[in-house]
Amino acid sequence: xxxxxxxxxxxxxxxxxxxxxAERQCLERARLAKHPRGEVFVGASTNGPEVGFDVTVSSDxxxxxxxxxxxxxxxxxxxxxxxSRALYDMPGWKG
Numbered sequence: 001x002x003x004x005x006x007x008x009x010x011x012x013x014x015x016x017x018x019x020x021x022a023e024r025q026c027l028e029r030a031r032l033a034k035h036p037r038g039e040v041f042v043g044a045s046t047n048g049p050e051v052g053f054d055v056t057v058s059s060d061x062x063x064x065x066x067x068x069x070x071x072x073x074x075x076x077x078x079x080x081x082x083x084s085r086a087l088y089d090m091p092g093w094k095g
Contacts, residue, residue, distance in 0.1 A: 016080045023083055023090070026074035030067040030087055033060035 017025070031037070036057040043050045060070045071087040087093055 017078045019075070019079045019081060019084060022075045022078035025078065026071050026083075027087075027090055027092065029058070029060070029074050030071040030093070032056060032058035033065050033067040033070040036061060 016022075036055055038053060038055040040053045041051070060067075068087040071090075072083060075081075075083040
């Protein structure tokens, strides 16, 4: 009985996301399809100066996929329904 309850709880986390949650997550994926993201960090420690960088490049960007198409398919796969509005109408989208 206890194992069945744990299994149900774990499976519930795998189900569809709310539309708003899917749109938030997919907005970031669309941003990465438009251009790579990078960070440079500089700091100091007891061992001296530290410098580093981090670059994120998505396969959608490398294959030249349209960010709007990436967004639409991402929302559909996560929420099971189309987005409530187009990518270019989303607050926070700078296209």
